[in-house]
Amino acid sequence: MLRGEYVIVPENESSPSVDVLLVNTCGFIGDAKEESIQAVLSAAERKKAGEVGKLMVFGCLSQRYMSQLPDLIPEVDCWFGARDLTPVAKALGVVPPAQTGRYRTDSHAYAYLKISEGCDRRCAYCAIPFIRGPHRSVPMEILVKEAETLAASGVKELILIAQDTTYYGLDLYHRRALAELIRKLSAVDGIEWIRIHYSYPADFPEDVLDEMACNPKVCKYLDIPLQHISDKVLSMMHRQVDGAWTRELVRKLRERIPGVVLRTTMIVGHPGEGKRDFEELLDFVREARFERLGAFMYSEEEGTFGADNYRDRISKNEKRRRLEELMQVQREISLSFNQSRISTTERVLVDDFNDGVFVCRSSSESPDVDGEILVRYKPELFGGKTPEEICGKFLEVKITAADEYDLIASPSKR
16 A cells, blocks of 8 residues: 555456556566566557556666657556656655555565665676666665564565675675674574575675574575686676686585585576587586576677677577576486485475465575475374465475475475
8 A cells, every 4th residue: 555545456466457557677688578578568458458547667678778668669658767666656646755664465474685786797798787776785774674574474584685695785884794684684583594695606705604504594595696617708798707716616605504505597608608618517517516507598788798899699599409408407407406305304484375285495495486395285284274374384394206396295294
């Protein structure tokens, strides 16, 4: 509710007609831009059909293409950039309060906590710095207060996100302060898991490793996009690290945090990626055995150093072939990791209940990007508790089967 003027309705609960439809967009890479454009076009069709009164679009896509999109999709009433939240409120006829609390549209026991915005890195392929602007940390006291509010609403897991979480604090406190922030968030009653996403590999803060190894509330899970292993490709990407540094970092993470689950992202088909570079990437993935790995094809993003200085010479078919080959290697690694967990007992958080099955995660799975642990509901195995009483809670389960992504489990009898 915005000061009694509007009722915010989540997309999955939307009625056939709405007064105002707000579409948030992404403009990071080609696939995301296409998906965003399709979402806007779909919303425009709803407006033509009379299901939508006013259509507003904001976010990264409109930030990048503000001068072009209004002519291309005239059905949109208002376009706003990625940081135009106050103008959005004013366009709705609402005077935004000095401080606006977070509005949750779900009842999950996890929540994303954005600890900073923007990025000071200058990776050659990335458009984020000129979309989101320079790095700006959120003060610790504000983040702790938000965490307390989330915990009071039933949130048990905080997922720390930013364009680069390891950069946190440099602007405000003149030091990397992620470890200190984690300690403060750990002290919030009700928060039991803290998960770190989007960590840049260069100058990785050592004290964060200590927190991950010793703090029982910090998941032994790290999302650290490495992008490649070839010295040539990393140099052309302006990643500030080389292959030797990357291998040493992975070794250090495994050594300092026993049992750590590593998620990474790779780019295939970069203009500097020859056949030998791609083979080196495959060998590295086989060697490092990342428990989680995502990949995407290089896309030339206008305004970036790469688009201005490198020719995108690798065909889309070849990029697609390389992507499939890399992901086939990863599927085998993921299957092996999941199968190694069969017969083990794990603590899981219950996210949802669908068709008689609880959808759960252990500390080794992050929502939306990783697999799930599925547990069949039988009242006698849960002490007669209803699904509503179990969702959002922790369970002890025994893993009984696994595939490349998901696992099957049953309640532990211990």
